[in-house]
Amino acid sequence: MKAYRRKLDVANGRVDLSHGAGGRAMGQLIEGIFHKAFDNDWLRAGNDQSAFSVPGGRMVMTTDGYVVSPLFFPGGNIGTLAVHGTINDIAMAGAVPLYLSASFIIEEGFPFAYLERIAQSMGAASREAGVPIITGDTKVVERGKADGVFISTAGVGMVPDGLDLRSDAARPGDAVIISGSIGDHGVAVMSKRENLEFDTDIVSDSAALHGLVADMVAAGGAHIRLMRDPTRGGIAATLNEIASQSRVGFRIDEDKIPLKPEVAAACEFLGLDPLNVANEGKLVAVVAPEGADAVLATMRAHPLGSEAALVGHVVADDNCFVQMTTSCGGRIVDWLSGEQLPRIC
Amino acid sequence: MKAYRRKLDVANGRVDLSHGAGGRAMGQLIEGIFHKAFDNDWLRAGNDQSAFSVPGGRMVMTTDGYVVSPLFFPGGNIGTLAVHGTINDIAMAGAVPLYLSASFIIEEGFPFAYLERIAQSMGAASREAGVPIITGDTKVVERGKADGVFISTAGVGMVPDGLDLRSDAARPGDAVIISGSIGDHGVAVMSKRENLEFDTDIVSDSAALHGLVADMVAAGGAHIRLMRDPTRGGIAATLNEIASQSRVGFRIDEDKIPLKPEVAAACEFLGLDPLNVANEGKLVAVVAPEGADAVLATMRAHPLGSEAALVGHVVADDNCFVQMTTSCGGRIVDWLSGEQLPRIC
Ligand SMILES: Nc1ncnc2c1ncn2[C@@H]1O[C@H](COP(=O)(O)OP(=O)(O)OP(=O)(O)O)[C@@H](O)[C@H]1O
Ligand SMILES: Nc1ncnc2c1ncn2[C@@H]1O[C@H](COP(=O)(O)OP(=O)(O)OP(=O)(O)O)[C@@H](O)[C@H]1O
Ligand SMILES: [Mg+2]
Ligand SMILES: [Mg+2]
Ligand SMILES: [Mg+2]
Ligand SMILES: [Mg+2]
Ligand SMILES: [Mg+2]
Ligand SMILES: [Mg+2]
Structure with missing residues (x-):
């Protein structure tokens, strides 16, 4: 994401909800703080995932955090989103998704029953997709310091030989x-x-x-x-x-x-x-x-x-x-x- | 983690702080809810990371969420932890860490200046380690629905040929x-x-x-x-x-x-x-x-x-x-x- 109008006031500014809304403000925050700090060409490529080479070919990696509210909604819940969304960011490279990780940040007092429902639907979604969740993490914060549960998934996939989709590839006439x-x-x-x-x-x-x-x-x-x-x-x-x-x-x-x-x-x-x-x-x-x-x-x-x-x-x-x-x-x-x-x- | 005493009361129980403390209760929650739901041998192996094969060899993947409080402490901050901790879980397989992802969940009102300090130290830690952060995500939740910032990093690495460290390998005399x-x-x-x-x-x-x-x-x-x-x-x-x-x-x-x-x-x-x-x-x-x-x-x-x-x-x-x-x-x-x-x- 490029070309934003306002300058980010790093010294005095604060994060507001627009910085997570997928619009211009978010792009500005990501560029102005994160890309600057992490400083590498993978990030600058600005794709939904990042590609890298391993001895056997080209792979991609991606991550998303999920904070949806409410946690359960018609057609899914935070867990199904966390599986589908990360698989999709891998797929957008034309890659074959292979494995997922899942990090849970849970608010004290969150019912086991909800957690199980979420985990069960993640398991089902991951099995249906054929992309297993192979590693995870569980943190708990005090009541009032989170909102039920937040989930961050990451995923890796393999890019078919010869395919190279990239954010700067659109050409007039396409x-x-x-x-x-x-x-x-x-x-x-x-x-x-x-x-x-x-x-x-x-x-x-x-x-x-x-x-x-x-x-x-x-x-x-x-x-x-x-x-x-x-x-x-x-x-x-x-x-x-x-x-x-x-x-x-x-x-x-x-x-x-x-x-x-x-x-x-x-x-x-x-x-x-x-x-x-x-x-x-x-x-x-x-x-x-x-x-x-x-x-x-x-x-x-x-x-x-x-x-x-x-x-x-x-x-x-x-x-x-x-x-x-x-x-x-x-x-x-x-x-x-x-x-x-x-x-x- | 195996062999816990109490049974997890999934129908009526609630998450408490012990479920995130690295002890028996956490192991019980992970086994009783997550491993059951995600159901695969990678998870059951119970390592700090999970290994998988790609055409060129064996790789590992791992993830951790970071919720440390306070965010800044002598010798580091949440960002340096998020880089070091995930690199270390890769390294514990004897693997060479290659790439990291970083997912940020930020509370509305969090000062840009803190975020930049955290991001800058993550960038420095990742460059010092030679393990770039190649992809990320940014979510923002309302004031009071998180605690400053939570970070989940995931990482991938390559296992040297022939090495196979595993949690069940300890033998008497070692x-x-x-x-x-x-x-x-x-x-x-x-x-x-x-x-x-x-x-x-x-x-x-x-x-x-x-x-x-x-x-x-x-x-x-x-x-x-x-x-x-x-x-x-x-x-x-x-x-x-x-x-x-x-x-x-x-x-x-x-x-x-x-x-x-x-x-x-x-x-x-x-x-x-x-x-x-x-x-x-x-x-x-x-x-x-x-x-x-x-x-x-x-x-x-x-x-x-x-x-x-x-x-x-x-x-x-x-x-x-x-x-x-x-x-x-x-x-x-x-x-x-x-x-x-x-x-x-
Ligand atoms: N929510 C979860 N779902 C699936 N597996 C999990 C989950 N939480 C933890 N695990 C698995 O449980 C095992 C222990 O995880 P744990 O987080 O204690 O290891 P660690 O990352 O080495 O420790 P720490 O998080 O304290 O740095 C690992 O194999 C991990 O993949
Ligand atoms: N905190 C961050 N640090 C570094 N890079 C980031 C960060 N947040 C987002 N990015 C990068 O910015 C780009 C846009 O991210 P964005 O999250 O909008 O993509 P997405 O995952 O496809 O969308 P969504 O999260 O809505 O599903 C990606 O290249 C991503 O790697
Ligand atoms: Mg996307
Ligand atoms: Mg996405
Ligand atoms: Mg962990
Ligand atoms: Mg570990
Ligand atoms: Mg760890
Ligand atoms: Mg994203």
């Missing part, structure tokens, strides 16, 4: 494909949030995407420029991130973006733009024009990509704008500003 | 070697804890041990049965863990265990047994008798092992007791009971 409807996860979580509960049948799309990705790589590996899972900040953040990393713009078509009517309605009710809402089982792929049809057809043949759609194209743009054609003309799609959706994953 | 004085880290942290502050010159021993380990492996790799870093629960927990995993006992000699007089005094003041107090830059090695002298000599030649000592031996014991000879006879060294030392790492 197709932008989304694997399915947007905003389901965020709306499902918000629908159960305290002081906000509303009635909806929406369930989180939380799912492990490595099977879909394996099919895509088999069908059009050489044509896939890069993939991202549009989690925090939604596809607006993802497209803006890719735009600034690849120094290009996007032109997308609102009508083509899959969106469930109930999600659209809930977003209107909540005052949210579905483009900013988190997904946990979707991917955005940027594909060279000559591979777009094959990749799209392969995605549609997979249960997790049956509603995949080609929603627009990469364009040359020094401003790195994401432009969207709408029924009433067009607009610029910006990052989420501020702290609209804290603790969504 | 030598037990400790790399240096015990209890320094725990006492340094406690000395700065709110409502407890006391005057001492003790600083944490927090350090990355992979250089020491590489020398040990070069000198006596074939004779090293296993290694552990005695973190939470101290060497008492480490020896009891090895004892029950290898189905053996230990006989150690109190007089031979390196212990700084100031640490002994502080422990007496705090009502703690130094054997239960956490270390963050020490290791315990179980070494076949024929290799003990060479390994010990090599350790003493390394700055982080200059006070290494052979403190006892493995004995046959169906009860898996850790027995200690003291100036006034002898006693059984048990796990830490309860919640004496929360948030020490």
